[in-house]
Every structure is written in structure tokens, then in C-alpha cells.
Amino acid sequence: xxxxxxxxxxxxxxxxxxxxxxxxxxxxxxxxxxxxxxxxxxxxxxxxxxxxxxxxxxxxxxxxxxxxxxxxxxxxxxxxxxxxxxxxxxxxxxxxxxxxxxxxxxxxxxxxxxxxxxxxxxxxxxxxxxxxxxxxxxxxxxxxxxxxxxxxxxxxxxxxxxxxxxxxxxxxxxxxxxxxxxxxxxx
Amino acid sequence: xxxxxxxxxxxxxxxxxxxxxxxxxxxxxxxxxxxxxxxxxxxxxxxxxxxxxxxxxxxxxxxxxxxxxxxxxxxxxxxxxxxxxxxxxxxxxxxxxxxxxxxxxxxxxxxxxxxxxxxxxxxxxxxxxxxxxxxxxxxxxxxxxxxxxxxxxxxxxxxxxxxxxxxxxxxxxxxxxxxxxxxxxxxxxxxxxxxxxxxxxxxxxxxxxxxxxxxxxxxxxxxxxxxxxxxxxxxxxxxxxxxxxxxxxxxxxxxxxxxxxxxxxxxxxxxxxxxxxxxxxxxxxxxxxxxxxxxxxxxxxxxxxxxxxxxxxxxxxxxxxxxxxxxxxxxxxxxxxxxxxxxxxxxxxxxxxxxxxxxxxxxxxxxxxxxxxxxxxxxxxxxxxxxxxxxxxxxxxxxxxxxxxxxxxxxxxxxxxxxxxxxxxxxxxxxxxxxxxxxxxxxxxxxxxxxxxxxxxxxxxxxxxxxxxxxxxxxxxxxxxxxxxxxxxxxxxxxxxxxxxxxxxxxxxxxxxxxxxxxxxxxxxxxxxxxxxxx
Numbered sequence: 001x002x003x004x005x006x007x008x009x010x011x012x013x014x015x016x017x018x019x020x021x022x023x024x025x026x027x028x029x030x031x032x033x034x035x036x037x038x039x040x041x042x043x044x045x046x047x048x049x050x051x052x053x054x055x056x057x058x059x060x061x062x063x064x065x066x067x068x069x070x071x072x073x074x075x076x077x078x079x080x081x082x083x084x085x086x087x088x089x090x091x092x093x094x095x096x097x098x099x100x101x102x103x104x105x106x107x108x109x110x111x112x113x114x115x116x117x118x119x120x121x122x123x124x125x126x127x128x129x130x131x132x133x134x135x136x137x138x139x140x141x142x143x144x145x146x147x148x149x150x151x152x153x154x155x156x157x158x159x160x161x162x163x164x165x166x167x168x169x170x171x172x173x174x175x176x177x178x179x180x181x182x183x184x185x186x187x
Numbered sequence: 188x189x190x191x192x193x194x195x196x197x198x199x200x201x202x203x204x205x206x207x208x209x210x211x212x213x214x215x216x217x218x219x220x221x222x223x224x225x226x227x228x229x230x231x232x233x234x235x236x237x238x239x240x241x242x243x244x245x246x247x248x249x250x251x252x253x254x255x256x257x258x259x260x261x262x263x264x265x266x267x268x269x270x271x272x273x274x275x276x277x278x279x280x281x282x283x284x285x286x287x288x289x290x291x292x293x294x295x296x297x298x299x300x301x302x303x304x305x306x307x308x309x310x311x312x313x314x315x316x317x318x319x320x321x322x323x324x325x326x327x328x329x330x331x332x333x334x335x336x337x338x339x340x341x342x343x344x345x346x347x348x349x350x351x352x353x354x355x356x357x358x359x360x361x362x363x364x365x366x367x368x369x370x371x372x373x374x375x376x377x378x379x380x381x382x383x384x385x386x387x388x389x390x391x392x393x394x395x396x397x398x399x400x401x402x403x404x405x406x407x408x409x410x411x412x413x414x415x416x417x418x419x420x421x422x423x424x425x426x427x428x429x430x431x432x433x434x435x436x437x438x439x440x441x442x443x444x445x446x447x448x449x450x451x452x453x454x455x456x457x458x459x460x461x462x463x464x465x466x467x468x469x470x471x472x473x474x475x476x477x478x479x480x481x482x483x484x485x486x487x488x489x490x491x492x493x494x495x496x497x498x499x500x501x502x503x504x505x506x507x508x509x510x511x512x513x514x515x516x517x518x519x520x521x522x523x524x525x526x527x528x529x530x531x532x533x534x535x536x537x538x539x540x541x542x543x544x545x546x547x548x549x550x551x552x553x554x555x556x557x558x559x560x561x562x563x564x565x566x567x568x569x570x571x572x573x574x575x576x577x578x579x580x581x582x583x584x585x586x587x588x589x590x591x592x593x594x595x596x597x598x599x600x601x602x603x604x605x606x607x608x609x610x611x612x613x614x615x616x617x618x619x620x621x622x623x624x625x626x627x628x629x630x631x632x633x634x635x636x637x638x639x640x641x642x643x644x645x646x647x648x649x650x651x652x653x654x655x656x657x658x659x660x661x662x663x664x665x666x667x668x669x670x671x672x673x674x675x676x677x678x679x680x681x682x683x684x685x686x687x688x689x690x691x692x693x694x695x696x697x698x699x700x701x702x703x704x705x706x707x708x709x710x711x712x713x714x715x716x717x718x719x720x721x722x
Contacts, residue, residue, distance in 0.1 A: 004372060004373075007372050008297045008298065008368050008372050011367070011368045011371055011372060012297075012298060012301075012364055012368055015363075015364045015367055015368070015398055016364065018398055018399070019360050019364070019398045019401070019402050020402070022398065022399050022400070022401075022402035022403055023402035023403075023405060023406050024406075025402075025403070025406075026402070026403050026405075026406025026407060026410075026436060027406060027410075029432075029435075029436055029439075030410075030421060030432070033429070033432045033435065037429075040499050040502075079336070079424075118425050118426075120424045120425065126497075126499070175424060177424065177425030178425075179425045179426070
């Protein structure tokens with residue numbers, strides 16, 4: 001029979017291993033979280049931060065005589081108060097599905113120093129995310145601002161005609177972050 | 188050296204113990220370490236309690252009277268951290284240290300030196316945490332849940348808080364490993380798993396929860412640390428991270444954590460109610476399975492803490508229904524305790540009074556938990572005083588009352604002396620009445636819409652806040668009686684017999700009072716085990 005001391009050591013090591021596994025598990029949750037968001041479509045950054053890969057002509061030809069209207073609302077969010085002015089030029093647009101539209105956001109750097117900003121988009125309801133196709137957006141790349149610079153930044157988008165029929169209103173919001181420190185570190 | 192000590196070692200035993208400060212610094216005896224844990228927990232209980240009284244003093248009237256809002260927020264944050272990690276969890280580990288070896292017939296914990304280490308981590312952890320009160324920017328004020336981005340905006344307190352949490356986590360993981368190894372390997376021959384008292388069972392389950400989720404908290408706060416200092420963006424939206432992910436990870440730890448705080452309480456109550464009802468526990472195995480089911484379910488319900496953050500309907504339904512499912516094993520327990528008392532010959536000594544108050548008041552806390560589980564209702568209750576009332580009902584008359592019940596119950600075995608029953612009963616009644624005056628009105632405040640974590644409030648909330656604060660001071664100051672009872676018992680209590688409670692079953696009552704410094708050096712005989720086993 002193995003000694004008690006040996007048994008104790010074995011079990012202790014196994015439990016310590018279990019605890020270490022739990023610690024590593026947290027870091028595995030990070031990619032897992034992205035996969036889950038991808039599946040359920042909430043906060044799906046992959047769709048939101050990239051140019052739509054669907055060919056535009058295919059979307060447009062599918063709806064030659066579609067007259068469905070959808071309201072798109074634009075919201076600008078500032079996590080840091082006082083160093084930016086940031087708002088959409090128009091608050092909402094009536095759009096036809098399958099047509100290309102352009103909307104503009106205005107940002108003004110009030111911080112008194114050059115900034116590199118990153119806009120992070122979100123769409124509500126999250127079900128609509130997969131049908132909101134952007135061909136151009138100021139959120140695709142970091143935006144450089146000189147001191148006191150004011151920019152009008154466009155986004156171009158098409159609402160996929162496959163948008164579920166119970167949705168007639170889509171809200172697109174942008175949070176505008178000062179990302180200078182991180183971008184500087186990357187360059 | 189080892190060849191010399193071998194012969195001496197046998198002589199070392201009996202009642203020899205190191206003297207002076209070394210006895211405590213280098214303690215390896217489970218009773219000494221248990222005592223240190225309990226004394227430490229008591230200190231933290233009063234430190235955290237002082238903070239609670241600062242909070243309630245500020246809320247006595249609308250307007251700002253005593254502290255500025257930033258310090259007020261520090262008080263709510265520090266109160267939570269101190270009470271959860273400093274008072275309740277060390278109290279459970281202390282009780283486990285004292286009682287588990289006695290109850291399973293083991294001479295000591297399985298890993299005595301590790302035991303010493305896991306205790307001595309705690310004073311360092313809490314020194315770090317309390318130091319934050321004196322650094323620029325003040326103590327952490329973003330809530331004990333440390334949600335980013337708010338927690339990332341803390342001042343110099345931030346790294347101290349994170350390291351303190353790392354140390355607390357390491358301490359409780361090591362303590363839990365010790366409990367598991369002791370229960371698995373050190374039981375006396377004849378003490379099968381299903382003959383162990385329920386306190387050992389619930390602690391075994393708690394220990395597994397601890398080693399599963401404390402590393403998760405450690406990982407989450409490590410990510411906060413690297414986000415703050417090393418430019419990672421786990422939770423920073425600007426870099427592609429998601430602050431909501433922190434909430435998911437935190438509550439994946441946090442929900443099992445609340446069962447870590449309550450499961451050992453179930454164990455203690457399951458020992459005290461049979462003793463003072465003079466009947467064996469009704470449905471022992473059902474109790475074990477119910478505890479295990481509660482522990483399992485705790486891993487799949489975390490998102491009910493964050494319904495309002497946004498999730499798919501299917502997710503809301505899943506988390507709502509799985510949360511409600513927990514009511515079933517918990518109900519099994521409550522009904523088993525009632526069935527244990529049924530037709531018993533009940534007497535109402537102080538431990539039993541605390542256990543009965545636990546039964547009533549914990550159940551109220553459970554019911555308000557069910558209300559919070561309902562998604563549409565939770566949208567109304569989220570971040571109101573209703574939540575505060577709910578979790579204080581399960582933690583104060585839940586965990587704290589059962590810790591006090593356990594202390595009163597086993598104090599004669601620890602000290603060899605009886606406590607003063609009259610003062611004990613006064614302590615109980617002041618606590619039980621005080622705690623209800625304190626927390627019951629907070630249900631009304633929450634339902635009326637008063638948010639939590641605010642130093643000032645609209646005047647329509649004034650009356651119930653005043654009542655609640657009066658209850659807080661009654662409850663807080665009556666805890667001084669608890670200290671008085673313990674000191675008085677140790678100093679001048681009447682000598683206790685081996686069996687101070689005639690209904691007490693379990694191996695601890697087969698030892699003399701006070702339990703000798705080295706107990707069960709020879710394992711209990713089969714006859715003793717059969718006689719003492721309640722199951």
C-alpha cells in the first residue's frame with residue numbers, strides 16, 4: 001500500500017493542476033467569447049469593423065422593384081467627456097433595402113494635442129448586424145487628427161434585402177475613443 | 188539532523204506546544220491555525236462593519252452629512268471586499284480547520300505547513316487592501332465587482348487591490364486543497380464518505396467550487412492589470428476588447444462564489460438543528476445530493492447578474508429558468524430541516540436560535556432571489572436597494588448567523604468552558620431584531636426605485652433609510668456582545684462537560700472538552716464511530 005504522505009502529495013498536485021487549468025481556462029474564454037458573439041451576432045465586430053464582402057451588384061439586382069423602407073438611426077457616443085465633439089450630420093435616414101446610401105459623422109478634436117481616434121460601431125437590434133453591409137466607413141482604420149482639426153467622415157452602406165421582415169428600424173452607434181497611446185505603441 | 192530527531196519525535200507529542208509568538212508564526216496545528224483564522228475573520232468583520240456603519244450614517248438623512256461621495260463609494264467597495272474575502276471566507280476556513288479533523292477522526296489537516304502558509308497570506312493581502320485607504324486617489328471605489336472601464340480609472344489603489352485579490356485567491360485555493368486532501372485521505376478507517384457529518388460534506392463541495400472559480404477571478408483581475416499597465420485590450424473597446432466580457436467572466440466566478448459563502452452554512456445548520464431537536468437529520472443523503480446539485484447549477488446561472496447588459500432572448504430564458512431551478516434543491520434542504528424538527532423535543536439554546544433565524548431569514552433572501560431571477564422584473568430591480576436587501580438577507584442572517592451559531596455550538600469544545608447563555612440570548616435577539624430593521628426596509632426602498640451605491644437620495648426615501656440606519660446601529664453595536672461572550676467564556680466560563688449538548692452526535696463529542704492539542708493520534712475505534720455516527 002502506498003504511504004499516506006505519497007497519497008497526499010499525489011492528490012495535492014492533481015488539485016493544484018486543476019486550479020492551474022482553471023486559471024488558463026479564463027484566457028481560453030477570450031477567443032471563445034468572440035466565437036459566441038459571432039454565432040449570436042451580438043457586438044459582432046467582425047461584421048461591423050470590416051468592409052462587406054458581399055458583391056454590391058448582387059445585393060442591388062435582387063431588389064430592382066423592392067420598395068421596402070427601413071429607418072436607420074445614427075448615434076454618436078463619447079466615452080471621454082470634453083476632448084471631442086462628435087455627432088452625426090443627420091439623426092436618421094429613411095432607406096430602401098438594397099440601395100447604397102451615404103451618411104456623415106463630424107468629429108472635432110478639442111483636446112489641444114494631435115489624436116489618433118478609433119470609432120467602435122454597434123448595431124441594435126443585434127439581429128440586424130449581419131444585414132448591415134458597409135462599403136466604406138471611418139471605423140475601418142484609425143483616424144488621425146491634428147490639433148483642433150474638424151473632419152466630416154463618411155460611411156456608405158447597403159441594407160441587405162434579406163433583413164428579417166419584422167425589422168423596420170436599425171440603430172447604428174459609434175463610440176469614439178482616443179487611441180493615441182495604443183496606436184503609438186504599435187507603430 | 189534527521190537521524191537525531193527521529194527518536195525525540197515520539198516524545199515531542201502529548202501536549203507539547205511551542206511557546207510565545209513562535210507558536211502562532213510557525214503554527215502547524217490545525218486548532219491553532221483555525222483559531223487564527225477565526226480571530227482574523229472577527230477583526231475583518233469589525234473593520235468591514237465599521238465601514239457599513241459609515242455608509243448607514245451617511246444615509247441616515249438625505250443630503251451629504253459626513254463623507255464626500257468618493258469616499259462613500261470607497262466604503263461600499265471596501266466593505267464588500269472585506270466582508271466577503273476577509274470575514275466570511277476565513278471564518279469558514281477557520282471552522283473547517285478546527286472541526287474537519289475532529290469530525291473525520293484525523294490527527295490534523297493533511298498539509299499542515301501549507302495550512303500555515305495559506306493563513307499567513309491573508310494578513311498581507313488585507314494590509315495591501317487597507318493601505319489603499321491612504322494612497323493618492325483613495326481606496327477602490329468602483330464596486331467590489333471591479334467592472335471596467337470604471338475600475339481601470341482608479342488611482343494608485345488599482346495595483347494594490349489587484350495584488351490583494353491575488354493573495355486572497357491563493358490563500359483560499361490552498362485552504363481548499365487542504366480540505367479536500369484531508370477529507371479524501373485522512374478519514375479514520377470506518378468513517379466512510381456517507382458517514383461524515385454534513386459540515387464536512389458541504390465543505391468538501393465548497394472546496395471544489397473554490398479551486399474551480401478562484402483561479403477564474405485571478406485570471407480576470409490579471410487581465411484588468413495588463414489592460415491598465417501593459418496595453419492589452421481584453422476589456423478596452425477601443426482596441427477591440429469588450430467590457431461586457433469582464434462581466435461574464437466575473438460572474439462565472441461570482442455566482443459559485445456566493446455558494447462558497449453559503450454552502451458551509453447549510454452544513455452547520457444541518458448539525459445544529461438535529462442536535463437541539465434530539466433527532467437525526469431528516470434525509471441525510473438528500474441533503475448531500477441537494478448540496479451537490481446547487482454547486483453544479485451555480486456554474487450555469489451567472490448571467491442572471493447582468494440581464495440588463497443585453498443578451499439574446501434565448502439566453503435570458505435559459506438563465507432565468509436555470510436560476511429558478513436552484514430553488515428546488517434549496518427547497519429540499521429547507522423542508523428537510525423542518526422535517527428534522529417535526530415532533531422533535533426542541534430546546535432553544537443560543538446556537539439553535541441562530542440556526543432557526545437562519546432558516547427563516549435565509550428563506551426570505553431565497554425568495555427575493557427568485558423575484559430577481561424573473562427577467563422582466565429584474566430590469567426593474569437591477570442596481571436598486573432591492574438587490575442590496577436580497578444579498579444581505581442571504582449573507583448576514585444566512586452566512587454570518589450560521590457562523591455565529593457554529594461558534595456558540597462548538598465554543599465549549601474549543602475552550603472547555605460554557606458561554607453565558609443569558610448574554611448569548613440577548614446577543615441573539617438584538618442581532619435578529621436589528622438585522623430585520625436594517626434590511627427589511629431596503630426591500631421597500633428598492634421597489635420604490637432607490638438606486639444602490641449612492642451617498643444621497645431623493646427625499647421620498649428618507650423615512651425607510653432612517654429606519655434602516657437605526658437597525659444598522661442596533662445590529663452593529665450588538666456584535667460587541669459577541670466578543671464579550673467569547674472573551675468571558677475563555678476567561679471565566681463554567682467548565683464544560685465532554686458533551687455539553689445532549690443531542691450532539693459526531694466524533695468531536697467523543698473527545699474531552701477542551702479538545703486536546705493533539706487529538707485522534709490514534710484513530711477512533713469502530714465502536715466509537717458507530718456510536719457517534721448520526722447517519
